[in-house]
Amino acid sequence: MKAAVMEGLKKPLVVRDVPDPVIDANGAVIRVEANGVCRSDWHAWVGDIEVASLPFVLGHEFVGVIEEAGKDVKRFKKGDRVIIPFSQGDGTCPECLAGHHNICDNSMMPGFHYWGGYGRYAAIPNADVNLVELPEEVSFEAGASIGCRFMTAYYGLVEQAKVRPGEWVAVHGCGGVGLSAIHIASAAGAIPIAVDIMPEKLEFAKKLGAAYVVNSREQNAPKAIKELTKGGAHVSVDALGISDTILNALLSLRKRGRHLQLGIASSENKMTALPTDYIVFKQIQFLGSLGMPAPYYPTMLQLVATGKLNPGLLVTKRISIEEAGKEIEAMTEFQTLGASIVTKW
Amino acid sequence: MKAAVMEGLKKPLVVRDVPDPVIDANGAVIRVEANGVCRSDWHAWVGDIEVASLPFVLGHEFVGVIEEAGKDVKRFKKGDRVIIPFSQGDGTCPECLAGHHNICDNSMMPGFHYWGGYGRYAAIPNADVNLVELPEEVSFEAGASIGCRFMTAYYGLVEQAKVRPGEWVAVHGCGGVGLSAIHIASAAGAIPIAVDIMPEKLEFAKKLGAAYVVNSREQNAPKAIKELTKGGAHVSVDALGISDTILNALLSLRKRGRHLQLGIASSENKMTALPTDYIVFKQIQFLGSLGMPAPYYPTMLQLVATGKLNPGLLVTKRISIEEAGKEIEAMTEFQTLGASIVTKW
Amino acid sequence: MKAAVMEGLKKPLVVRDVPDPVIDANGAVIRVEANGVCRSDWHAWVGDIEVASLPFVLGHEFVGVIEEAGKDVKRFKKGDRVIIPFSQGDGTCPECLAGHHNICDNSMMPGFHYWGGYGRYAAIPNADVNLVELPEEVSFEAGASIGCRFMTAYYGLVEQAKVRPGEWVAVHGCGGVGLSAIHIASAAGAIPIAVDIMPEKLEFAKKLGAAYVVNSREQNAPKAIKELTKGGAHVSVDALGISDTILNALLSLRKRGRHLQLGIASSENKMTALPTDYIVFKQIQFLGSLGMPAPYYPTMLQLVATGKLNPGLLVTKRISIEEAGKEIEAMTEFQTLGASIVTKW
Amino acid sequence: MKAAVMEGLKKPLVVRDVPDPVIDANGAVIRVEANGVCRSDWHAWVGDIEVASLPFVLGHEFVGVIEEAGKDVKRFKKGDRVIIPFSQGDGTCPECLAGHHNICDNSMMPGFHYWGGYGRYAAIPNADVNLVELPEEVSFEAGASIGCRFMTAYYGLVEQAKVRPGEWVAVHGCGGVGLSAIHIASAAGAIPIAVDIMPEKLEFAKKLGAAYVVNSREQNAPKAIKELTKGGAHVSVDALGISDTILNALLSLRKRGRHLQLGIASSENKMTALPTDYIVFKQIQFLGSLGMPAPYYPTMLQLVATGKLNPGLLVTKRISIEEAGKEIEAMTEFQTLGASIVTKW
Ligand SMILES: [Zn+2]
Ligand SMILES: [Zn+2]
Ligand SMILES: [Zn+2]
Ligand SMILES: [Zn+2]
Ligand SMILES: [Zn+2]
Ligand SMILES: [Zn+2]
Ligand SMILES: [Zn+2]
Ligand SMILES: [Zn+2]
Ligand SMILES: [Zn+2]
Ligand SMILES: [Zn+2]
Structure with a gap:
């Protein structure tokens, strides 16, 4: 062949x-x-x-x-x-x-x-x-x-984070996984917010269903999201796997929010410092999902x-x-x- | 005043x-x-x-x-x-x-x-x-x-039946509750099928998001739905409260399907004969919801x-x-x- | 062989x-x-x-x-x-x-x-x-x-009714399925109430973990259960499959109660008249389970x-x-x- | 007064x-x-x-x-x-x-x-x-x-981690919260494993319902737990709030395991380095709970x-x-x- x-x-x-x-x-x-x-x-x-x-x-x-x-x-x-x-x-x-x-x-x-x-x-x-x-x-x-990437985002959002209609979903990182997550969240009746540092990716995100975009180079993403959503996202997605986006995603959540971890860390950086007290006080769920x-x-x-x-x-x-x-x-x-x-x- | x-x-x-x-x-x-x-x-x-x-x-x-x-x-x-x-x-x-x-x-x-x-x-x-x-x-x-009617349909579908993207939702009865259910199911990424006996209601249902319609006077509704969905709806909604629609709704389900009961019976007819063995063998959930x-x-x-x-x-x-x-x-x-x-x- | x-x-x-x-x-x-x-x-x-x-x-x-x-x-x-x-x-x-x-x-x-x-x-x-x-x-x-019978009761209670610690579980019918349900509910930290018409079965039920027993020939079972539990059981189990026990089980529930249907009807009596309005107004879940x-x-x-x-x-x-x-x-x-x-x- | x-x-x-x-x-x-x-x-x-x-x-x-x-x-x-x-x-x-x-x-x-x-x-x-x-x-x-401490452990295990009968629950740290968690897990039909560095606390844990104990000063706790449970605990509880126990707890889990975070970090040490890839590949849930x-x-x-x-x-x-x-x-x-x-x- x-x-x-x-x-x-x-x-x-x-x-x-x-x-x-x-x-x-x-x-x-x-x-x-x-x-x-x-x-x-x-x-x-x-x-x-x-x-x-x-x-x-x-x-x-x-x-x-x-x-x-x-x-x-x-x-x-x-x-x-x-x-x-x-x-x-x-x-x-x-x-x-x-x-x-x-x-x-x-x-x-x-x-x-x-x-x-x-x-x-x-x-x-x-x-x-x-x-x-x-x-x-x-x-x-x-x-x-x-x-x-699309199926990973789908399974994570629908089966792990169990995204529901009307929920704010903040997606951090607009590569293939993140763009897919935005599109899927929108189709599921949620309200996606796209976060990235590149304007052209944010533009593309809008085409796929992002209701709002946040350029995290220009804005403090968690702060911007908390203002926009009056308290924080119901679901946050890390679609990159680096400490910055994971932390930004976590800090974008409202009480009882669910963080969906889809991004995989590069091999040099397998541990990420996370605020466990914050997870307790806000009753956050940090959820891993694979394929x-x-x-x-x-x-x-x-x-x-x-x-x-x-x-x-x-x-x-x-x-x-x-x-x-x-x-x-x-x-x-x-x-x-x-x-x-x-x-x- | x-x-x-x-x-x-x-x-x-x-x-x-x-x-x-x-x-x-x-x-x-x-x-x-x-x-x-x-x-x-x-x-x-x-x-x-x-x-x-x-x-x-x-x-x-x-x-x-x-x-x-x-x-x-x-x-x-x-x-x-x-x-x-x-x-x-x-x-x-x-x-x-x-x-x-x-x-x-x-x-x-x-x-x-x-x-x-x-x-x-x-x-x-x-x-x-x-x-x-x-x-x-x-x-x-x-x-x-x-x-x-709209909020009743919303709470029932989203919080009781926990409708999910991609699921077939068969709505039996296209009055205010049923039409609302169709519209909400569609917004939640589900695929609504409208069932009624009046063509003009089915037409209206399409405008609200019904992907398919079934006239239950002309067709055997459960049979039509099972064919269309290759096995039955994931969620059925009774939006009328009469025996015929409740039974049709139940019989439209696939295994592990959820029936959402929104319709209230008229006072003369408070008991409805239901097939409990069928509920067991198919592992059906029959769920009541109010307001x-x-x-x-x-x-x-x-x-x-x-x-x-x-x-x-x-x-x-x-x-x-x-x-x-x-x-x-x-x-x-x-x-x-x-x-x-x-x-x- | x-x-x-x-x-x-x-x-x-x-x-x-x-x-x-x-x-x-x-x-x-x-x-x-x-x-x-x-x-x-x-x-x-x-x-x-x-x-x-x-x-x-x-x-x-x-x-x-x-x-x-x-x-x-x-x-x-x-x-x-x-x-x-x-x-x-x-x-x-x-x-x-x-x-x-x-x-x-x-x-x-x-x-x-x-x-x-x-x-x-x-x-x-x-x-x-x-x-x-x-x-x-x-x-x-x-x-x-x-x-x-034991595994049927186990799967029904744990996976369908999702019984939780501290919940009142009323089991109607103390044959093999019912006795198993009582034993399992007790092991899961729930509080089982056994219901039957035969005193020797109720005695046996106590050995298996029933915290209370109700003889439904001598007492109105739903009424007795509602008094005992101050409002009704969280979970009711029909372990027989006949109209009387199904109805008694349903009517024993408190608001948002879950009815677990394990009993199979005899062939002559496949339909059971059920109070659908009651299911709506109390937001009851009626759940079938098999094996x-x-x-x-x-x-x-x-x-x-x-x-x-x-x-x-x-x-x-x-x-x-x-x-x-x-x-x-x-x-x-x-x-x-x-x-x-x-x-x- | x-x-x-x-x-x-x-x-x-x-x-x-x-x-x-x-x-x-x-x-x-x-x-x-x-x-x-x-x-x-x-x-x-x-x-x-x-x-x-x-x-x-x-x-x-x-x-x-x-x-x-x-x-x-x-x-x-x-x-x-x-x-x-x-x-x-x-x-x-x-x-x-x-x-x-x-x-x-x-x-x-x-x-x-x-x-x-x-x-x-x-x-x-x-x-x-x-x-x-x-x-x-x-x-x-x-x-x-x-x-x-008792109610914190109760709510965390029952409502957040949703512990179920037959599950292995590894509790890391046998202070008031941890001992309570062990007792509650046992009452809920789960199988608690107590982990601590002090033998007298482990002895006390047995009285409260621990089925097994692991002295984490003498043994590699995650390894011991994985062997004992043939694959890892279904639920792990951190009841201390320090990096060592949080990490031990996480690493004790089997695939799809749930980690329950109850311990609060001391003020000097608010961030804990966590293995996010591990959370993804094992589909772990990391759940915070408060009171x-x-x-x-x-x-x-x-x-x-x-x-x-x-x-x-x-x-x-x-x-x-x-x-x-x-x-x-x-x-x-x-x-x-x-x-x-x-x-x-
Ligand atoms: Zn690929
Ligand atoms: Zn308040
Ligand atoms: Zn009205
Ligand atoms: Zn098969
Ligand atoms: Zn048998
Ligand atoms: Zn009130
Ligand atoms: Zn038989
Ligand atoms: Zn205290
Ligand atoms: Zn395999
Ligand atoms: Zn302290």
Whole structure:
């Protein structure tokens, strides 16, 4: 099959022919139709995240059509349109049995643990557990843009923070996760406030549903948010993982507020100093969330199908597989706004 | 003060001068600016619901401006714009102390237990507990249309059924409560299905946010809903209170579905035969809900202020206090679509 | 293998040799060490419940040791002590994927759909999903007595009604489910009230943890409970499934009370007349619950292991497999107190 | 009235006559029958916590009998036995209206903001909101020992961490809050593990219900707990407020575990370095909790009344009002085990 192959750290991806993937009785081969380009690809490419072995095929944000289903697969058959949650489980550990595949004791991620979506075909293990039907009404492009950042924001807001209509949601950091959180909060009837230091990101946030924006370089963000919301946000989201945004997010909350931690710290800075007395006196909840388990996809996809959620708004560029390597390399230099999707093979 | 006075059962309301209301140290006098005309007014007028004494001033869906606040009132002062939840509490029973004023052990309702919104002024007891600030962005008309049906639907869906984004919500009966439920479910990111037997009500439901409509005279509603939703609604709402709609609503649910009971049965038919085995085998929740306590208003009002909720869509007619009596009388003959509001004094 | 075989409706069970069970790659063969005798066995034996085919081996409340595990089974191996939840799932339907195997779209029950615990060996399909490790500290006898009634009561109270410390829990009907509910409520720090018409059952209920008992033949149960609890129970349990107890249970509740429906109606009487207005005005929750999914077992078993729960208190008789048939037959004549367990082979 | 009066920082309390307290129409005068001696009294006495003015009467853990009720008080009358939650509210802020008096926007604490329980009489403002009926079955001594530490632990575990039967609860720090948490967790059907560095405290913890103890000076507490619980505690409690115990508590959790923060940091050390990535990857919840609102008392008191909770186990000494000063002074030197209660006037 054709694939954009990573042959070494920081070496240009090579588009070439590689062996077709093979599956066991529980697996499925997917013909990839769209694959999102993610900063995590760049992290793997420069060596921050380790991949299984080299040469390797990256790609963890993809959708496609089942080319072949293993003989023990019950829920899917050749020809089915599917989306692949990147937080996959083995299906048998206690977390998976209870429906929490995203924190599986033996988690597997396509594009890191096994070959992913920069190949024309990908082999998914435990297909019954790790695939989700993509409704007809959801395009491949929209499906790919649900990727890892959108679904992470969705699960965190809806299932962990349990955001409710009319609540103020302050989202700190307007990268892919943060913009997704803003869009989702808005669709859920909440009132999103976007916080960032870059004006163009705040502008983009407005398009995605931010009711208000706060430039945290120009303003004291917690103070601005407390004034705007008359007391503080009901929910704050850290979408970056650095001490400044985590603290700003926490301090933006009203009493009984919920802080949703989505951002992951860089490796140098694993501990964050937090005001525990403040958490006690305000009865704050500080909630971690990771990815999204497959069983929670259908209601999210239904929202996309009915047009109430539009992850495609995050897509700013459609590229061919030949351009994928350059797109990843470009992330070394600058931060992109929105997402690029490989749609041409 | 000027008021439309009920002087006897089924006798035309008389607009005349009556004594100004008086308050104790905890009460507040409101200058009424808008008052919704409700079928419950008609029920009181014909004698289905008893009022405190005659002559009487009906009206339980009103907003206005504080004319005078008792000396012990802490949260409000003359000139404040306020909305009056009709499900009022004494503030000291166990339910009120825990924030559930709507099921107060000594509940008081304006327009039934004491004079209400068809007078130019109304005296609200326990003002700190029973008034809610009306945000500047919310017009008096919109405030009055939140009345009793909209807030009932809001509290039921958001706080009892805990509706979530992407869920299918089947609303059975498209009167004021049902239409409100459809509008609110849509704003909360759910996907509402409207069910009724009258085509014009279903048309109106679409304007308020129904994604799909089912005419239950022409179709088997549970069957149609199960097909549409591939398994049944996550939430069903009975907004009428008759056996047929309650049963249809229950049978529209998928496993683990929640049925929200908002409709009140007519007095002749207090018991409804329900399939308890079905409730067990599907792990259904059957949830009752009544009115809405004042502490839950602010997030709802914030949604109205930001335009995400538009209760004003339910308003089909603005009338003067002189026309109020005729409007109530007219309910004897036919059922109105949407709501009429007294806005002219 | 040796088994007590049902060869026809209402015919004495015959203890004889039958073929050993066989499994596929995902199944496991269990050597049965204890099997509870249940009224559902009697219902199958008289034909109220249909079994897969004749001859048949009943038995759905059993524990044992793995004799053989299929080659694809990951969580278990020969020699492991296990308990078999009777509400089993296929592991791949949406309910199973989300951890709700008890309401699987393709549910399978041992002793009804396939041969169960009255045989020396039983073959369990989807072993990774449908078996639970039995902690060393829990005896086979205690394990078997968790059977179907105890786990049903546990899941209903803890996961559906979410019973909390200090709450009044009124349990209507003191058969196996009801007595289990009383014992579990007590262990959870709630205050159980037992309701029945038979004094000896109420006496037994006290041994299992009932703080108070009400004889509903002698007293108006809802009235007695409301007086005792100063307002009504927080949680009521119907453990019988007949109109009288369901209604008594509902009417025993205080405002915002939760009714837990565990009892199944007899086939003649599938609809129960319920006061829906009362449910609205009191904001009652009426909650159905069925069996218990395997992923929820470990915390329950931990309670048994630490002695905080003692399902063995329900065991009143230990019998041999040769006596099993007579024990089932005897249920035609009278109702037993507590449970009998086959422990001798 | 007679009172033990604080006349200056670190000066011996003087037992002398002071003016009787006076109340307004909403207040109540309590004749104090028992008052707990708390380390917070010592903190106020040395100046760590500021009191309203000098001379002052400390005491925030007391119960008694109503001597006089203001004319607007509705729920109480002279002669009623009452308990006084120390986390009192004004009754009219948004938190109070919703039932969260413990985080009132204008919170008042007896013994800090106004004269408290070391006087024979105390005047409680907003009596309808800030008093709770003490059931006949609960002695004054038991009532006083519910004080501030027991109720804090109760509300945190039951209402914030929502501890459930069968869950492992690791309590870090066995002072008054920690011992209370152990006792409450046990009564709620959870399995408490006590963690401390002092063997005598661990011994005391066993008497209160600890199923296991871990000496964190001798063992790596998180490691020991993970082994014991096969994966980690479901709930961890920090009952001290220092970095070591907070971190140990967090690291003792299993996936989806809830950390309950009850301990307050000393003033020098307000920020605690926490592993936010760990919180994300394990989907941990970090929950702050403060005091306990009055409306949540009745179920807790019911547990004391029925003997399922026994706060009196924490009482190690009964003293007279004349001895109170010495008891507070003694805290300068050493840490006491359990609680002392003033019971003699
Ligand atoms: Zn990604
Ligand atoms: Zn897993
Ligand atoms: Zn009340
Ligand atoms: Zn109305
Ligand atoms: Zn039966
Ligand atoms: Zn299933
Ligand atoms: Zn059974
Ligand atoms: Zn201290
Ligand atoms: Zn307050
Ligand atoms: Zn204290």
